Amino acid sequence: MNTPSALEEMMAALRCLPGVGPKSAQRMAYHLLQRDKSGALRLAQALARAVERIHHCVKCNNYAEEEICSLCRSLKRDAGLLCVVEMPADLLMMEQAQCYRGMYFVLMGRLSPLDGVGPRDLPLDRLLRRAQENIGEVILATNFTVEGDATAHYISTLLAAQGIKVSRIARGLPVGGELEYVDSGTLAQAVLERRVVTG
Incomplete structure (x- = not known):
């Protein structure tokens, strides 16, 4: 069976997302076309708007x-x-x-x-x-x-x-962490970056 070229293009486009392989892209494409066409259109429009409107802030680069x-x-x-x-x-x-x-x-x-x-x-x-x-x-x-x-x-x-x-920024033990469960590198860094406690 020949897959429609538009569907192949959709699957290929979905594969640009991190962690999405051929099978995942296929499942997503079929889901959008079969069960959520309005969601697919909303997604396409949102992506197009974002790519068109979003750029980097000249001060913070966000x-x-x-x-x-x-x-x-x-x-x-x-x-x-x-x-x-x-x-x-x-x-x-x-x-x-x-x-x-x-x-x-x-x-x-x-x-x-x-x-x-x-x-x-x-x-x-x-x-x-x-x-x-x-x-x-x-x-x-x-x-x-x-x-x-x-x-x-x-x-x-x-x-x-x-x-x-x-x-x-400092590194060290997580809040609520217990020493016996902390890796040795984190514990060593916490000891090195210790601070004076004032009474």
Whole structure:
């Protein structure tokens, strides 16, 4: 049986999503066509609108519909603090934690030589310009992976050479964590990053 070319094109398009192989794409396509045609149209229209309207904020590099996003325009945020994160999802987690009220810069990735991502593939020149705009401290909140640590080290060297104060978020034990269940690397880092308790 020959599959209609439009259906093949739909399946091929669905495969661009992470974790979606041929079988998953086929199931999704058949589901949308058989059970939810209005959902398929809504999805197509939403994707087309998003691709047309969404770009990068000129200040923080996060996704936005405006030239400057609402976070960067907010007068309630501390304009002297700049938190650098890898991805928009990391920014959302920081906001959900309600532990930070400064500005952001989203790298849209991290240094990863094995994946062919070097310093020229990240907007480090824009970050440097942003950090020089009356920023008192840059907080590096990249992930605690080999790539995230390498990215943090590279950025801290770049910014420190410009005389910009740089800090890195701490790592350690999770809230509610028990020592016997924590891996040795996390425990060792928690001991190294211990702080003085005042009575």
